[in-house]
Amino acid sequence: MPRFYCPPPLPSSGSFDLPPDAAHHASRVLRLRAGDTVQIFDGLGNERHGTIAEPGGKRVVVDNISAVHGDRESPLKVILAQALSSSEKMDWVVQKATELGVTEIQPIDTERSVARLSAERAAKRLEHWRQVAISACEQCGRNTLPQIHAPQDIMAWLQQVQNAADTKFILLPQGASALHTQARPQGRIALLIGAEGGFTQAESDTALRCGFIPIRMGARVLRTETAAIAGLAALQTLWGDFS
Numbered sequence: 001m002p003r004f005y006c007p008p009p010l011p012s013s014g015s016f017d018l019p020p021d022a023a024h025h026a027s028r029v030l031r032l033r034a035g036d037t038v039q040i041f042d043g044l045g046n047e048r049h050g051t052i053a054e055p056g057g058k059r060v061v062v063d064n065i066s067a068v069h070g071d072r073e074s075p076l077k078v079i080l081a082q083a084l085s086s087s088e089k090m091d092w093v094v095q096k097a098t099e100l101g102v103t104e105i106q107p108i109d110t111e112r113s114v115a116r117l118s119a120e121r122a123a124k125r126l127e128h129w130r131q132v133a134i135s136a137c138e139q140c141g142r143n144t145l146p147q148i149h150a151p152q153d154i155m156a157w158l159q160q161v162q163n164a165a166d167t168k169f170i171l172l173p174q175g176a177s178a179l180h181t182q183a184r185p186q187g188r189i190a191l192l193i194g195a196e197g198g199f200t201q202a203e204s205d206t207a208l209r210c211g212f213i214p215i216r217m218g219a220r221v222l223r224t225e226t227a228a229i230a231g232l233a234a235l236q237t238l239w240g241d242f243s
Contacts, residue, residue: 001037001038001039001049002026002030002032002036002038002039003038003039003040003041003137003138003139003141004018004019004022004025004026004038004039004040004041004138005022005040005041005042005043005134005137005138005145006018006019006022006040006041006042007019007042007043008042008043008044008046009042010040010041010042010046010048010065011048011065012048012065012066012067013065013066013067014063014065015050015053015061015062015063015064015065016040016048016050016061016062016065017059017060017061017062018040018060018061018062020058022040022060023056023058023059023060024058026038026052026055026060027055027056027060032052032055032060033052033055034051034052034053034054034055035051035052036051036052037049037050037051037052038050038051038052038062039070040062040065041070041137041143042143043134043137043143043144043145044143044144044145045071045073045143045144046067046143047067047068047069047070047143048065048066048067048068049065049066049068050062050063050064050065050066051063051064070141070143071143072140072141072142072143073101073142073144074101074236074240074241075239075240075241076101076103076185076189076235076236076239076240076241077103077187077188077189078101078102078103078104078188078189078190078191078232078235079102079103079104079105079106079161079164079165079188079189079190079191080093080097080102080104080105080106080191080193080228080232081106081108081157081161081190081191081192081193082097082105082106082107082108082193082224082228083107083108083109083110083112083113083154083193083194083195083224084107084108084109084110084113084114084115084116084117084151084195085113085114085115085195085196085224085225086114086115087115087125089224089225090107090115090125090129091128091129091132092225093105093224093225093228093229094129094132094133094136094148095132095133095135095136096136096228096229096232097146097228097229097232098132098133098136098137098140098142098145098146099136099139099140099142100229100232100233100236101142101232101236101240101241102146102232103146103147103188104146104147104148104149105129105133105146105147105148105149106149106152106157107125107129107148107149107150107151107152108151108152108153108154108157108192109151109152109153109154110154110194110195110199110200110203111154111200111202111203112194112195112196112197112198112199112200113195114195114196117151122150122151123150125151126148126150126151129148130145130148133145133146133148154203154206155203155206158206158207158210159210161190161210162210162211164188164190165187165188165189165190166185166186166187166188166189167182167185167186167187167188167189167190167213168189168190168192168207168210168211168212168213169182169189169190169191169192169212169213169215169231170192170199170204170207170208170212170213170214170215171191171192171193171194171215171216171217171222171227171231172194172198172199172204172214172215172216173198173216173221174214174216175214175215175216176214176216177213177214177215177216178215178216178217179215179217179231179234179235179238180234180238182213182215184238184239185239189235190212191228191231191232191235192207192212193224193227193228193231194224194227195224196223196224215231217230217231217234
């Protein structure tokens with residue numbers, strides 16, 4: 001069933017005009033016809049079903065709207081702190097992390113980050129990442145968008161997150177233990193991933209002083225985008241909705 005993100009509020013019944021981008025996708029890309037069933041969601045956890053009543057070029061009306069319960073969120077509340085990397089890798093991480101049920105994504109500027117964003121570029125990238133997450137939610141069935149924060153310097157973020165997460169993991173090739181040896185996390189979880197060149201000694205030392213537990217993912221050194229997705233998948237397998 002085609003799914004479309006529609007900014008809140010959503011009606012509980014009656015009819016509804018799809019927003020311009022969704023209308024274009026429904027009529028021009030998917031070529032939906034009158035009577036086709038669709039889903040709409042608002043990114044806050046609410047979902048509606050309806051049928052296409054008036055497919056057109058710029059205006060598409062969804063009729064017979066009904067509220068449904070569509071909770072597909074993981075019980076884990078995970079903040080993914082991902083060091084900035086190239087545009088393609090960051091897009092891939094945002095897309096896959098959304099599919100894997102991440103709650104928040106915090107892009108991190110580290111000393112070895114390949115990407116350097118000015119304030120103007122950071123604002124544009126933030127909106128782009130949000131659109132990537134919306135598309136991922138449309139595809140995977142999530143009704144709640146992950147919160148994507150503006151990029152932040154790692155040292156400043158480490159100080160802020162000390163009290164924002166109950167359990168904090170940092171992936172390091174020289175990590176002291178494997179993830180499955182840890183006790184079941186309680187509350188919010190922070191997962192910190194380094195850049196292509198890894199963390200500097202100062203960055204990793206600061207993270208450890210801020211309560212991060214050093215974790216290794218097997219005997220191989222993973223690329224930054226692989227480490228993020230492997231870490232999230234491992235968390236969901238051990239304590240989330242994969243188990």
